[in-house]
Amino acid sequence: MPDRRSRHDVRGSGPVLLVLPGGAGHPMGLEGATERLAERFTVVTFDPLGLSAGPLDGPVGEQRVEEWGDGAHALLGSLLPDGESAYVFGSSSGGIVALDLLSRHPRRLRHVIAHEPPSLAVLPDAAEQRAMIAEVAETGRTRGLGAAMSRLQAGLLGHAWEGPPTPVPAVDPDTPMGVFLTRVLEPFTGHSPDLPALKSRAARLTLGAGHDSRGQLPHRTAVLLAELSGGGFAGFPGGHLGVVEHPVEFADRLAGLLTGSEAV
Template sequence: MTGPTVGTLRVDGATLHYEVRGHGPLLLLIPGGTGGAAAVAGLAEALATEWTVATYDPRGMSRSTLDDPGAEQTVAEHADDAFRLLELLSPGEPARVFGASSGAVAALHLLTTRPERVALLVAHEPPVVEVLPDAAEHRALLARVRDTLHAQGLMPAMAVFAAGLRKAGDTAGPPAGVTLPPQAAARAERTMAGLPFFVGRIVPAFMSYVPDLHRLEALSGRLLLAAGEDSRGELPYRPAALLAERFGTGLLHFPGGHTGLTTRPAEFAELLRRTLRPHGSGRPAPAGPAGASR
C-alpha cells in the first residue's frame, strides 16, 4: 500500500499535521496519549481498504505545533480541531469516528457539540473520571501528579500517575507476555518527547472534563463505549463501563488493554472493522465473543 497523503490545517492557535489513507466514506481516528498519528498508523492502514481513514497529531503533540507553546489545553479546543478536519475532509457528510483515551474524551465532546457531523462514534476508554462515584479520589490523584511533577520532575510524576491507573493489587511493570510490534517500539523516542506536555497539560485538562451526560444519553444511538478486555478494574475502563450501563448500550470489549490498538493491532483492527460496518438500523454489527457485554 502506498503511504498516506499528508497535509496541514490551520486552526485557532495551532497548525495540525494530518494523514489520509484509502478510499470510501470518511473514518476519523483521534489518537490518545503522546503517539499522535503514528500510534494509529497500523490501524489506519488496516482499515483503509474500506474507508478513507484520516488521523492527525493532536495540537501540541509531535508535528502539530502550537502558536503559543505555553498555551493551556481544553477538551473543547481539541474537539473543535476534530470538527475542522471533518469539515475539510468530509464537508456536509457525517463521518464515523474512533477515539482512544484522551482522544475519546475529545470525541465525546465532538459528539455532544457537533452531532450532525458524527454518524457513529466508538469511544475506547475515555478517562472521564468525573462521572465516577469516587471522583474525589481521582481529583486527589491529579493533584499528586501535578505536585510531584513540579517538585520532583517527569518520571516520578509518571510513576504516581501510573500507580493511580492500575487496579487494586496490581504491581508496577508491563503486563506479562506483551511484546510491542517493531513499529510500535520505534515510536518510543517520539512518545517520550511528548510526555511533559501530556502529563503537564493534557492529563489535568482531560481527566477533569465533565461530559454532558443528558446530551450523550440522547445521542447514545450513535455512540458505542468500548474498553480493553484486559483492562477490567483499571481506572480508564470504569467510566466506559459506567456510561455503557447508564445508557443501556452494552460495552464493546476490544483485545488487549488500554493500549490494545498498539499491542494487538491486527485483532483490534478486525473488530473495529466489523463494528463500523453499517448494519440494520445503523447500529454496529454484532461483534462475536469479544463484543458488546456489560
C-alpha cells in the same frame, strides 16, 4: 477552528473514519491499526498539536477538550463531501474528545466509539481520583516527570504507590509524554461529559474497553459511561493501549462494530 499547529493524515478509501489519538494527540504507534483500517475506510488521523512534525516550536498552554473537539469538527467540515457523514474513533484522551464531539457537533457523525476515556468526573470516587491526578502533577513539579508517570501508572492500575523506581526515567516536558503530563492530563480527566446530550444520541455511541484492563481506572469509566449514557459497550483486544499492542485485531474489531458485522 483547528490549532495553528494541528496536522492530519489521510489514507485509504471508503467511508470517512476520524481517528483521535490518546495522550497529547500524537499518532505514534497507531500506524499498524490505521493501515489495516485504511483497507475499508478513508482514515483521517487528527494531530491537534502537530506533534508528529516534531517538538513544539513555541509555548503551548493548558489544553481544553472543547478546543480539540472544535478542531476535529472543523477538520471534518473541510474534508466531508456535502451530505456525507463520518465515523469517529477516539482512544483514552482522544475518547474524551470523541464524546465532546458527539455532544456538541453531532450532525454529521454516523457513529462514535470511545475507547477507555478517563472521564473521572463520572465515577462515584471522583474526588479520590482527582486527588490522585493532583498528586501526579505535584510529583512532576517536585520529583520530575518520570516520577509523575510512575505515579500515574500506579493510579490507573489501582495500585499503591511507594515512590518512583530507581533510576527514574527522564521525560522531556516538550515531548509528547511531557506535553500530556503537563498540559493535557489534569484538564482532560477533570472534564465532565455532557450526559444529557450523550443520552439523546445513545444510538450512535459505543464505549469500548480492553479485555486485559478489567478493574483498571479507564475500564471503569468506560463501563459507567455506557450505563449513564445508554450507549453500547464493547470489549476490545488488549488493555488500555490495545490499539498499539494488537493493531490488526483491534482494527478488525473496530471495523466490525462500525459496519455492523460484529455485535457489541
